[in-house]
Amino acid sequence: MSFIAALCQATNLKELYLSENNLGDDDDIRSNSKALLCLRNLTSLEMLDVSYNNLNASSAFLKAICQISNLKELRLYSNNLGGNGELPRCLLHNLSSLETLDLSFNNLKGLPAIPKGLGGLKNLKELDLHDNSLTNEGLPSGLLNNLSSLEVLGMSGNKLTSLPTGTNYINLTYSLFEKLDLSYNQITSNIASLIFDNLTSLESLVLSNNQFFGELSFSIFANLSQLTEIDLSNNYNLDVDTEVVSLVHTSLQGIISPSLLYNNTSPKHLSLRGNHLVGQFPKMPFQNETTRLTFLDISDNQIEGQLPTNIGDFFPSLHFLNMSMNELEGKIPSSFNRMWQLGVLDLSNNFLIGEVPSGLSQNKTLLSQIILSNNKLHGMPIFTKMDRLANLRLEGNCFTKPIIINASSVRSLFMLDLSENYLLGYLPNHLPILPNLRVLHLRGNHFFGQIPESLCQMTKLHTLDLSNNHLSGSIPSCLNSITSWKKKSELQEFLPYFDQGFRRSSEVKINFATKGHMHTYKGEPLRYMTGIDLSKNQLTGQIPIEIGDLRELHSLNLSNNFLVGHIPESFQNLEQLESLDLSHNKLEGRIPHQITKLNFLSTFSVAFNNLSGRIPYEDHFITFDNNSYIGNDELCGPPLQMNCSLFENQPPRPKGNDFGGGKKKLLAKVMDEDLFFYSYVAICYALGFWGVIIPLILSKNWRRKYYRIINGCIERCREWLLGFSFYVHNYF
Missing domain, CATH: 3.80.10.10 (Ribonuclease Inhibitor)
Known part of the structure; x- marks a missing residue:
């Protein structure tokens, strides 16, 4: 029995994978084209994969596929359909139930290989034409206008030079579009000319590696409430010229482009919080340049490594900086001191080490919030001459020495959180001088002594x-x-x-x-x-x-x-x-x-x-x-x-002089209890004393361990006393 005859008997088959079988060159198939008519018996078949078979537009097997009228998914990628001839018209007329069609990697150039009838597949949801040789001239006019069910369109890796005229597939009147991929073409268009208003279901838009130009305003994406991915990378003539760019929780991936930060046309307000950005914070590509950013929020990503040591030199106008919840390492650069306009700094929940730069905690008249919690910082920061400092959060670090706050020059302090450190000593006596303090958290330290009444x-x-x-x-x-x-x-x-x-x-x-x-x-x-x-x-x-x-x-x-x-x-x-x-x-x-x-x-x-x-x-x-x-x-x-x-129901206990004749008995009982108590103490003392002394006399190993323990206790007490005396000497 031949291969075709055997295949036609599998009438209940739903999925058939025939990739890499060289069906285009099979002599048996070419000489028995009539036998292929039996494929109409595969009435249950819904998915057919004949990729990598060297099929061309005139292949007998390709024409035989037209008989499988209930087919919903057809994958023809990596064949030779772009040769002479056009796709069999029966593919487009007979397969009316088709929902997925993959024609990628076929060297298609457009007409006549792709007939206009492709637009008649009313149920088509996914069309993949990527990595062909499609040009604007070769695409049939109005190709996609009638594909009212289309959800996914892939046309990357072709030779498109502009948005195809007449097809109008960017401004479809249908709102079912979920993914559009036009990457790796040669599209030279003004980004501002793109209109996406009707694509309200769009989730992924990939326009990378083209030649888009002009000023990008994110307002063109304003109606795309379902959008989770925008890729505009490697469009080198594209400028982001807008006051505010907010892409919070939009599932952005990859690294932060330096041009987004260090550019004369970079936004003033940039928020990329809650995405999947990775890599290191970008360094300035050119020296002696600055950015016009005033607001930068890149929190809740996976940005790693050390911050550039000269980061403060490039953001002279920055007022708000939030880099929290990343994986930053190393020390806080001292160049932060040169962000003269900085009002809010949040570097919490990273892996930063070292001391707080002295310039960051002194003479910063505009700084109102310093949030450095949950790092590995240490040292003894001094906060002074910070008239607007309202929020100071240093919890979850490794501070051991007192944190000095010049209360007379930090009187606006609203919130102070030094929890979960290793601070030792009495509660700070300068706290009552902070008249505006609303939140005081010193949890999880080593403070001792009484709670001072001055706290009231x-x-x-x-x-x-x-x-x-x-x-x-x-x-x-x-x-x-x-x-x-x-x-x-x-x-x-x-x-x-x-x-x-x-x-x-x-x-x-x-x-x-x-x-x-x-x-x-x-x-x-x-x-x-x-x-x-x-x-x-x-x-x-x-x-x-x-x-x-x-x-x-x-x-x-x-x-x-x-x-x-x-x-x-x-x-x-x-x-x-x-x-x-x-x-x-x-x-x-x-x-x-x-x-x-x-x-x-x-x-x-x-x-x-x-x-x-x-x-x-x-x-x-x-x-x-x-x-x-x-x-x-x-x-x-x-x-x-x-x-x-x-x-x-228990009888009441005797009160006052209600002892009666039992007073003597009670007194005797008390005396007996005293005698029992002192006898018990004497016995326990003897057992405890000799229980320790006798083993020390009889065992040399016990004596060594005992002296080692005693010596360790003495050393710890000495270190504690030295630390305490240093504290008293320096701060009292």
Whole structure:
């Protein structure tokens, strides 16, 4: 049985791949052209691939394909269809169901190889004509006008010199177009003449490696809301002459073109945030040139490597620079000092090392925001003579020495975040001199000593985070002096900076732990956010009843300390409180029934204390589960399984002089308890002393390890004392 006869019996076949079989030169096929008529039996066949077969326009097998009337996908790439003759007309008339047609790599030059009838394929969705030899003169007039279902058109790698006249395929009246590729041609057209208004479904537009010229205004893409890819690379006569270019989250790929930054016609406002840009930040191609950029945002990409050391010399007019969330390395170039107009600098979330350039933190009168968080910076920066500095964020670095802020010349400071560093010492005593401070975050350092009462002088504080330090002593009772926790006030969502003399603003973000998780606050939620976090310290004493005066407080976390006494009943006045965490302390007594009236409270924990009595289980407090109360052996009632009757039926403890005749017995019992206590101490002392001494006497290895441990402890104490004395000597 011949190959053709066997093939025609596969009547249920849906996909057939016959590439690289040299069907164009097969003698059996050429001598039995009538036998090919049986291909009409393949009524289920929807996809046929006959690429790389040396087929030409007159091949018998090509004409036989016309019989497969239900075919939806036909791939004819890399044949020889551009030779003499034209494509069989039956391909265009009989295959009315065709949705995908691939004629690439066939050396097609246009007429007569591509007949006008190609425009009759009403169901065609994808047409691939790339890498042929198509010219403007060879394309049939109106070729694409009738392809009303077309979604993908590939014509790259041809010899088009202009947008083909008469075809009008750029300004199609159909809006189904998703991808258009005209790259690697010789199109010499003014980019401004392109009109894309009707292509509202366009997702990918590739015009690279042509000869487009003129001034590019991104307004021509204004209606393309689905666009995720624009490629205009290697059009060397193309100028970007526009005030604002914003391509945020548009899936741009590749490197940043130097001509986009360093060009007399470069935009003034360029935002490429949230794309897939890679490579290093481009260096200036020519010396002694500058750019007119005033706003540059390339954050949230994958730009890597070191910044050019002379970067500050090329951006003298820059007012806003955001390079955060990339993979930048190395030191911050000292040339940043020469960006005299800089108002906002954000280099956060990179891998930068070294010290903050001294010129960047001094005498920068226009700089209002410095955001260098989550890098590997160290040293001891000094911030002075910065009249407009409002936002200073250095959290998540490696600072160990005190960060010096000349409060008298940085009085406009609005937000200070030094969290997650290695700062050691007492809390800075200059903080109360910052009258406008709204946000103070010193979380995760090594501060020790008491919380100074002078902190209460910062009456405009909205969020205070001193958690995860080594602070001791009691909580200052004067916290009710901070008016923004008592009376409703709004936190600014945006901070101002000056751009060419005009007052502009940028969004503020803060990180603050509430409801058991770290949250980022910005926009509307930030405006009314207030909170205190003193958790994970060594605070002692009772909770000041004055905290109950803070009616506008939204979050209060005093967990993981050594607080004693009762939960103040004044907490019932914390009307706006949403999160209250008092867990892991030594609080005692009952849970005040009045706090069940805190209508906004959604997170509550008093776990691991010494609380007792019935849990107030009513109103929305019924939503709190066991985890809010565990670790309190004398708490009872739901949601715990402990029955309160076990406590309520116990006889009352004797009070006053109600000892009666049992007074002597009780005194004897106390004496017996004292005797037992001292005996127990003596025994433990003897066992502990000889348990250490005897092994040291008998074992030489134990003695060596013991002396090594003791010596290490002495060295650590000596280093700590030296560091502490240096700190006291230099800063007090």
